[in-house]
Amino acid sequence: MSDLDLPLSAPVIPNARDAVRALRASQIREVANAGFGVADVLPFWFGESDRVTPQFIRDAAAAALARGDTFYTHNLGIAPLRDALSRYVSALHGDTPAANIAVTSAGVNALMLAAQLVVGAGDRVVAVTPLWPNLVEIPKILGASVETVALGYGANGWALDLDRLLAALTPGTKLLMINSPNNPTGWVMTRAEQQAVLDHCRRHGIWIVADEVYERLYYGDTDARTAPSFLDLASRDERLICVNSFSKAWLMTGWRLGWMVAPRDLMDDLGKLVEYNTSCAPAFVQQAGIAAVEQGEPYTRRLVADLRASRDHLAAALSALPGVDVKAPHGAMYLFFSLPGAQKSLDLCKALVREAGLGLAPGSAFGPEGEGFVRWCYACDPARLDQGVERLASYLRQHAAR
């Protein structure tokens, strides 16, 4: 048979499996792509400060590199970092032995590992939304189904309908994924709500994965170093996995370093999963983590004070704009607010970047519950915030005039 005799067939395009194709792509990236070629965009769309990681943390990594700290580490992290995290978490939330702590390759990696630990195909997961998409999509990669319970938006901003959440947490539900302080809304769960959810989940054997990466970015109580945490209420050896990250409190987004607090009985299985996902976080990155936890407290306190000021500054400036409804929440580093045109938030954000050079994240990126809102990350210099507000004001004036 010559080549010419080969049967004709359509070219086969290799596809990922259906569950993966169905995962949400980032609408923030879609907006960013819409701004491709726009010379001067002010980017407030990512969940990232515009400040470089503090020098003392970078120095610790450089020193580790210089002394040759370039080998594999223990799956669960190097002992000095687990010990440092044990002291840090214990000071914030009560006794937390190093044996309950695992180092991970980013906060999101901790969420993936936590999901792998407890959910498989067919399992039912509940998540509270609007929400950073990762928590909703991760269980789907493992074949689980995810039901969402929406926060309500009222006179005091975003709030949880506790009865609705408890009703959704039916017996047989495997896992609740909940993020407080919340990205994108800034909503902070109260201690009473945490207690009610914990009691309910205990009764029904439901796992809780609490994404508490914004816990230090808390403005509800000037005396509190942290937002309320499930760790304040639960024992260390029940069905609770608390996920945290170095990204927010120490400005280490690009380092991909996180940790989780989990039952000691889970640690052998977690070690296997770490081995099969990334094997460990980079050795010298873990050394930088020690510096952050042990020397970073003054830095974090100044950072939180700056963020509080930025939040207040931006909220005041936005409130002065016609048609803008903004309420300053108690946590995280975002204002999630409504404005004219945000009923189609994706279209609005594309127009804002193209026409005004203003980079915001569309509310719909965080689930249909977020439609009607946009997210503005205020972790930057107030002068830059002013520039952004001016661009928004100008855009709104032009569109109101049409």
Add this chain to the structure above:
Amino acid sequence: MSDLDLPLSAPVIPNARDAVRALRASQIREVANAGFGVADVLPFWFGESDRVTPQFIRDAAAAALARGDTFYTHNLGIAPLRDALSRYVSALHGDTPAANIAVTSAGVNALMLAAQLVVGAGDRVVAVTPLWPNLVEIPKILGASVETVALGYGANGWALDLDRLLAALTPGTKLLMINSPNNPTGWVMTRAEQQAVLDHCRRHGIWIVADEVYERLYYGDTDARTAPSFLDLASRDERLICVNSFSKAWLMTGWRLGWMVAPRDLMDDLGKLVEYNTSCAPAFVQQAGIAAVEQGEPYTRRLVADLRASRDHLAAALSALPGVDVKAPHGAMYLFFSLPGAQKSLDLCKALVREAGLGLAPGSAFGPEGEGFVRWCYACDPARLDQGVERLASYLRQHAAR
């Protein structure tokens, strides 16, 4: 009701799900634990050189840290690294555009991502063994079933029974996972075998995930810079994902940096999965990767020459021991050999570490097909290898005398 009236119940021990509990734990770690407290262990058990990452690579990371390269990157990696990898892979294996390349948080992370892309619950996966456990265990985390096809051991060392492998790759099989040069055996798949497997998988629409992280550690042909690769035979846009790593060719084990070559049509879905697993590799680690790929060739060539010498040195020394059957394979950085007592390789390796201070990996760590053998990583100074051989010789003398 007083506390004393509370119903008594057994304490609930939180467990991971069954599929995770059933994953294999590392037998190498079990051996290492058996040596806990032994003062002077020579460790040849890990797949890691005893040399620190080359200075010019560490310098590149330190420079990136100094200039503040500490922010999130694109999910698929920074463009300069993807471009550098495109040039590197194209030079070795033919035209490979950057659009077909994704940067990952380690080679094992690339394997996990590749598995997530194509397999879900109930899918059938085939793997060739003995094998680094990760390839066999990763699909199980996603609910897939894994059938193994064993290499045979004969007069010429480890070899593939091609007919047996093709027979196992039944229609409906979703994925073949194959690692060549192979950890632990050093077996290298021939080009003819790759062609036959590729033809068969094309006919039946079976994905191939080729773990080629040891491709540069190849001693079969002194003129060849790399072992035979599926990339030499396949197009860039068919059902093939080639996984690679910076760990072996540039001694960057502790950096957790890898990459994959995959169909362009998969890249959007892969970007989503990277987002949900680690989001990106650390920014300054990717900068170090550029230095490795662009400036590392002379280093890698010297390294491979040293490894070849170490392989020959160790093989000759071991061959002189009574009852030891060793054949020097053409790839990787291990000798996988049989010796008296290795029928229970886990017990033997525990005894070796406890009684002789010699750290080897048991063959059974790589599947039941590896039983009867032990793995010795020779990526170290020849003097250290001699010390290890002397310890083994002494152990064997004592046990032969009993």
